[in-house]
Amino acid sequence: MAAKKLSKEKVGEVLQELSKFRLITPVKSDDVVIFREIADPQEAFLDYGNSTVPPKKVVFPQTETLFRFTLGNPELREKNVEEEGTTVIFGLRPCDARAMSIVDKLFSWDFEDPYYLKRRELTTLVGMACVQPPSINCFCTSLGGSPFGKEGLDVLLVDMGDHYLFQSLTEKGGRLEEMLSSYLEEAPAGEEEKASSMEEEAKAKIIRSIDPQGIPEKLPSLWEHPLWKRVSDSCLGCGICTYLCPTCHCFDVQDEVERGEGRRARMWDSCMFCEYTLHASGHNPRPTRKERTRNRISHKYSYYPKRFDVIACVGCGRCINLCPVNIDILEILEQVVEA
Amino acid sequence: MVDRNKLRETAKEIISREDVRELIGYRAGTYGFRARPAFVYDPGEVDQLIFTPACVNNLATYITLEEKLPVPRGQEPDLRKVAVMVKGCDSRALIQQMAENAYDRDRILVIGIPCTGVVDMDKVQARFPDVLGPGEIAQEGDKFVLIYDGRREEVPREELLADKCRRCRYPTPLVYDVLLDEEVAPFASDDYSDVEALEARSQDEKWAYWEEKFSRCIRCYSCRNVCPMCYCNDCILDRLRPQWIRRSVDISENTVFHVARAYHLAGRCIQCGECQRVCPVEIPLMELNRKLYKDVEELYDFEPGVKVDAPPLLSSYRPDDPEDFIL
Numbered sequence: 001m002a003a004k005k006l007s008k009e010k011v012g013e014v015l016q017e018l019s020k021f022r023l024i025t026p027v028k029s030d031d032v033v034i035f036r037e038i039a040d041p042q043e044a045f046l047d048y049g050n051s052t053v054p055p056k057k058v059v060f061p062q063t064e065t066l067f068r069f070t071l072g073n074p075e076l077r078e079k080n081v082e083e084e085g086t087t088v089i090f091g092l093r094p095c096d097a098r099a100m101s102i103v104d105k106l107f108s109w110d111f112e113d114p115y116y117l118k119r120r121e122l123t124t125l126v127g128m129a130c131v132q133p134p135s136i137n138c139f140c141t142s143l144g145g146s147p148f149g150k151e152g153l154d155v156l157l158v159d160m161g162d163h164y165l166f167q168s169l170t171e172k173g174g175r176l177e178e179m180l181s182s183y184l185e186e187a188p189a190g191e192e193e194k195a196s197s198m199e200e201e202a203k204a205k206i207i208r209s210i211d212p213q214g215i216p217e218k219l220p221s222l223w224e225h226p227l228w229k230r231v232s233d234s235c236l237g238c239g240i241c242t243y244l245c246p247t248c249h250c251f252d253v254q255d256e257v258e259r260g261e262g263r264r265a266r267m268w269d270s271c272m273f274c275e276y277t278l279h280a281s282g283h284n285p286r287p288t289r290k291e292r293t294r295n296r297i298s299h300k301y302s303y304y305p306k307r308f309d310v311i312a313c314v315g316c317g318r319c320i321n322l323c324p325v326n327i328d329i330l331e332i333l334e335q336v337v338e339a
Numbered sequence: 340m341v342d343r344n345k346l347r348e349t350a351k352e353i354i355s356r357e358d359v360r361e362l363i364g365y366r367a368g369t370y371g372f373r374a375r376p377a378f379v380y381d382p383g384e385v386d387q388l389i390f391t392p393a394c395v396n397n398l399a400t401y402i403t404l405e406e407k408l409p410v411p412r413g414q415e416p417d418l419r420k421v422a423v424m425v426k427g428c429d430s431r432a433l434i435q436q437m438a439e440n441a442y443d444r445d446r447i448l449v450i451g452i453p454c455t456g457v458v459d460m461d462k463v464q465a466r467f468p469d470v471l472g473p474g475e476i477a478q479e480g481d482k483f484v485l486i487y488d489g490r491r492e493e494v495p496r497e498e499l500l501a502d503k504c505r506r507c508r509y510p511t512p513l514v515y516d517v518l519l520d521e522e523v524a525p526f527a528s529d530d531y532s533d534v535e536a537l538e539a540r541s542q543d544e545k546w547a548y549w550e551e552k553f554s555r556c557i558r559c560y561s562c563r564n565v566c567p568m569c570y571c572n573d574c575i576l577d578r579l580r581p582q583w584i585r586r587s588v589d590i591s592e593n594t595v596f597h598v599a600r601a602y603h604l605a606g607r608c609i610q611c612g613e614c615q616r617v618c619p620v621e622i623p624l625m626e627l628n629r630k631l632y633k634d635v636e637e638l639y640d641f642e643p644g645v646k647v648d649a650p651p652l653l654s655s656y657r658p659d660d661p662e663d664f665i666l
Contacts, residue, residue: 029555032620063587207471234376238561240619267586275577288406324565324617326368326375
């Protein structure tokens with residue numbers, strides 16, 4: 001499909017049009033950028049670097065009800081994800097969209113997760129290319145991504161100054177383009193070529209990198225290597241790196257009952273938490289932060305690629321930017337390479 | 340400013356001692372102007388150690404954060420000391436931890452650093468977003484000097500100074516075995532104007548304010564884990580039976596969590612500000628902590644972590660307590 005032009009003045013109208021769906025955009029809460037459902041197009045904050053919390057929470061909510069029940073009654077009232085309705089995430093970054101396509105593999109593997117997959121089916125992703133890499137710690141290009149990456153997206157917008165270049169990439173994107181056709185114009189000649197050269201410029205601005213070649217195969221051989229103790233010495237054991245990771249997908253399932261009414265809920269969990277692998281016996285096979293850090297890196301860079309042929313890291317840099325003690329996944333990977 | 344050679348020489352001497360197991364200090368970070376905790380086990384490793392205004396972390400946390408594995412049969416537990424570098428604020432955490440009998444004084448060796456204030460790294464990052472570094476920060480008079488990529492830039496101290504340092508009453512450590520520099524006279528005072536502004540709001544305003552903040556919370560528990568006073572072996576947040584606080588993330592559970600966290604720090608928080616610094620969604624946790632700190636100071640004329648050997652506020656009793664607020 002030929003690319004279109006979306007003038008910036010019309011973005012408000014487009015968001016208005018899209019607000020008949022569940023419309024999720026970056027918003028500013030104080031100085032923090034997060035993804036949230038908006039009712040008013042004015043709330044959308046599109047001039048941003050990247051969000052603190054990735055938009056994975058839209059398709060994989062931090063807490064979600066699986067079913068409800070009443071004590072003493074065998075009937076389970078299952079959650080119907082369909083009721084959440086068609087969802088549009090507008091303005092997410094290519095790395096976060098790519099992360100969703102990586103996580104899809106897990107949720108559609110041996111068990112097809114109906115909640116996640118239904119939500120994915122209902123969701124259309126309108127991405128926004130990173131003309132400027134949002135942070136010094138971006139390294140998407142090391143892992144097969146790009147600041148203009150299209151993987152996982154239905155539409156890619158490129159900021160051309162006074163307008164966006166609107167490229168629909170999938171069937172869902174085509175439907176969206178059709179719906180928005182009255183707001184779109186013919187793209188000026190040569191714009192796609194211009195976007196390609198902008199992509200090269202943006203890639204060149206990404207400074208940090210890692211060559212992942214060989215890391216997945218090497219990691220299991222470093223099981224007892226002293227590097228794990230050293231890189232985890234300063235770890236606090238909090239959940240920042242995993243909760244803010246767009247590909248981390250671990251969850252816990254708990255029942256919550258109050259006055260006879262209950263629900264079974266799924267909620268994010270983190271392999272960095274001390275009770276994550278704690279057995280009922282009291283034994284913990286990952287008793288210290290050393291084993292937990294080793295697991296976090298190994299899961300992303302070894303177990304996941306072994307099973308799904310793709311590294312579970314998109315190089316968004318959030319875990320580096322927000323770690324309270326400056327534990328840096330690139331530094332760890334460099335040590336793995338050198339070990 | 341602490342002399343770097345003196346710092347490293349002292350560290351070398353300490354880590355060479357037979358009764359010292361490890362030394363916790365600071366080293367340069369991996370990007371920008373960051374500094375990060377350094378764990379030194381060997382005299383050969385001291386050359387990485389630094390102290391600059393970028394050394395924001397409160398290292399006292401690590402004394403209580405250690406996860407001890409059971410000692411194998413036939414082996415003796417390693418009872419050698421842990422040496423730790425502390426600024427004035429951080430040293431108060433050690434005093435409070437020891438007042439609560441978290442460990443004995445002879446388990447640690449305290450390297451005190453008289454501190455003239457650290458930077459707010461978010462402000463540094465916002466001002467120099469494209470610096471890969473490693474950059475260095477030093478203080479010269481009323482300026483911070485930032486050195487990177489062969490360049491040198493001066494920024495007025497006021498513009499980058501961390502908020503907690505603007506009201507620091509204890510810049511020189513209150514407990515130490517070695518002091519690395521001359522004492523720094525207190526350069527700020529605390530008028531609690533920020534807390535008073537919060538107190539002056541109506542209940543509805545306060546609720547709206549905190550609802551916005553708490554609704555952002557992702558319950559990563561970094562505020563708990565970084566806190567030198569949050570060292571319970573069995574935290575109520577991790578308990579499943581009974582489950583005091585649900586893992587569900589919603590405004591109700593988030594509020595309970597934050598209220599519980601703040602109350603558990605009443606009379607214990609030493610205002611190092613680490614919880615607020617590490618919060619990825621920028622919840623102003625110190626506003627809650629400071630409200631309680633002010634109440635404790637006004638009601639009991641007590642400040643935690645300033646007097647070695649003073650009993651903890653909430654577990655001490657005086658027969659002559661007026662208790663007029665009860666009757």
